Amino acid sequence: MRRGISKKRRAYIALMRALMGLSAGLTAALVLFLVVYVMAKGIPELSWDLLTTKPSYLRGTIGILPDILNTVYIIIAALVFVLPLGAGAAVYLTEYARNKRLVAVIEYAAETLSGIPSIIYGLVGMLFFCSLLNMQTSLLAGALTLVIMNLPTVLRTTQESLKTVPQSYREGAFGLGAGRWRVIRTVVLPGCVDGIVTGCILSIGRILGESAALLFTAGFAHAIHGFFQALEHSGATLTVALYVYVKEAGEFGVGFAIAAILMVLTLIIQLAAALAGRYFKRRRGS
Amino acid sequence: MRDSKHALESVIHGAFLLLGLITVGCVLLITVYLILSGIPAIRQIGLFKFLFGRTWASTASTPQFGILPFILTSVYGTAGAMAIGVPVGFLTAVYLAKAAPPAVKGAVGAAVSMLAGIPSVVYGLVGMLVLVPGIRTLFHVPDGASLLAAIVVLAVMILPSIVNVSVTALEAVPREYEDASLALGATATETYFRVSVPAARSGIAAAVVLGVGRAVGEAMAVMMVSGNVANMPSLFQSVRFLTTAVASEMSYSSGLQRQALFSIALVLYLFILLINAALNFFLKRGKEE
Known part of the structure; x- marks a missing residue:
């Protein structure tokens, strides 16, 4: 040849x-x-002490337990808001919206949101949540900023999965006399679980890696609190702690320890996303 | 009974409408806030002096607020990152979409999504300890924290955007185009580059624009490797980007200085809106084709 x-x-x-x-x-x-x-x-x-203590000025030691907890808290707090909001918006777009213009506007807005740099989210979050709504620099303000950031992600993944719910299911349910809300509850929502799960995994990944949006909204304190108490206080997540330790304190060892943790978590999330994708694909196929 | 059911349906419809409008509300909120907080400093400093002033000395006794160094650094930095990242990303995408055996495709594809998942502070950290000293010894400059270091970090960070969007576009090229080309005697490689790539050009353009958006918007990694001094851009000088200009002074700023930072964010936002519009244009054209 x-x-x-x-x-x-x-x-x-x-x-x-x-x-x-x-x-x-x-x-x-x-x-x-x-x-x-x-x-x-x-x-x-990495050492047991590093992972299970908080920084102590008296002993001159550094511990990243507060940063680990803050990361977990902020992920939970952000997901609690963003999952229903994003999924709800997706349900509206695919199940309710009849006006093509409105759909186009909402989708354009979502695309715009996903293109906005995180530093701008951080700035607006600081002005809106911390100053105007008087939340101060707190994990809650950071979490709410992350909610806006991750909205388009959850919206998109849920929308994708709603599109795969066969139209005939909806028609069948309507034909049996169900109202729209009942159809959504019984037929549509169960069908978009995979989209929500995927959106959840992607959002966790993004929140885990986020730093610029959190510097001025969640701040960089290293105190240990319970969940609800922590939401009212300033706190650094792992990424922010990495930045502060490396850039402001020159603690490269701690920086690399955190980086290694972040790397492992990123690998796990990548794996989870791939496995979830494969699982949902297979289930849909059968 | 019927009425109450009907009422419930309308309430729920209204609730979902509200949820649907949240994204629009967020965009409006961000836009309004940036304009409201960004305009005062520009009016006080003067638009021309602000955008084209060559000196940024926000804490001097007679402060100067010219952001031309930041704008040019962002432009040059992005251009440099594209010059490295686009060819590598584009060729990787063609390989993954067309030429790679399935096992290799899976492995390299996983590597690319891993690249997208690594937090930007980790890029910054590795850049600080590998790239910055590397540049210092390689080019015999006093400090490796420079525009060049930022360019290399950005080039790596935009790779996944470019690869993923290009792969999607290339995979959407109709099989018939390629079959026709092969039947006419072109080899597989010639077909990829002379038939598939031109057919997917809108999608690839979208990938490039998306990469530009990512590069312009990146803050933390760049802050850690670029030295963060408000110089006019030069490859081996310490520089400050639009994003890092906002971030680096925010914690201790006040008064006009703080307001000027909001104005910088507004300028950055306008850049991003332009890039988004371009992205949408290419995506839409890609769909129509």
Whole structure:
């Protein structure tokens, strides 16, 4: 087959194939380097004391337990709001909205939201939640800022999954005399569980990695609180703590320890997202 | 009974309408807030002096608020990141979408989504400890924290956006186009680049624009490697981006200085809105094709 090909063409093909392989190889090597480097630097820094204490000025020790707790709290608080809001908006768009114009406006708004840089969310969150609504710098203000940020993610994943609920299910339910709300409750919502779960996983990943939006909304305190108490107080998440320890205190060891934790969590989330995707696909197929 | 059921339905309809409108409300909130808080400083400083002033000295005894260094740094930094990230991302995407064997595709695809998931502070940390000293020794400059370091970090960070969107566009190219090209005697590789890529050009353009948006908006990673001094951009100088200009002075600013930071955020927001409009244009055109 290759016999009739001129030298020039053969050179072009070889060049393009080489460039493609090189680029893909470079991308894969980059990821491998990042994971291995962060793990190699970070895991030796991890210790039981680091993970289970809070920083102490008296003893001059650093502990990241408060930051771990804050991260968990802020994820829970943000999800509690964003999942119903995002899923509800998706239900409206696919089940209720008849006005094409309105749908287009809402979808454009969602796209705009997903393009806004996190530093701008942080700024507006600071002005709106912390100052105007008088929440001060607190985990709740940070969580609410993250709610706005993750709204488009949950909206999109739920919308995708609603589209896969067969129209005939809805028609069948309507045909049996069910009202729209009943149809949504019994037929539509069970069908969008996978979208909500996927949106949930993606949001957790994004919140875990977020820092710029939290610096000025959730702040960087390292105190240990219970869940509801913590929401009223300022607190650093793992990413913010990494930034503060590295940039302001020059504590690179702690930075790498946190980075290694974040890396492991990111890997877990990637795995969870992939597994969930595969599971839902298979279930839909059968 | 019927009426009450009807009433319930309307209430629920109203509730869902409200939920649907939340995204619109959020965009309006952000826009209104940025305009309201961004305008006063611009009026006080003067639009021209603000946008084209070459000196930012917010804490000097006679403060100067020119943000041209930030604008140019953001533009140059993004352009530099695109110059590295687009070719690599584009070629990776063609490979993944068309040429890669399934196992390789799975592995590299997973690597790309991992790249998207790594928090930006981790990029910043690795950049600080690998890239910055590397640049210092490689180019014999006094400090490696520079525009170049930021460009490299941004190039890596935009890769996943470019790869993922391009792969989606390339996979949507109708099989018939490629079959026709193959039947006419083109080889597989020629078909990818001369038939599939042109057919997916709108989607690839969208991928590039998305990458631009990511690069312009990134703050933390850039803050950690760029040195954060308000110089006019130069490859080996310490620089400050629009995003980092907002972040770096926010915690201790007050008065006109603080308001000027809001104005910088407004300028950044306008850039992002423009980029979003371009993104939408390409996505829509891609769908029509």
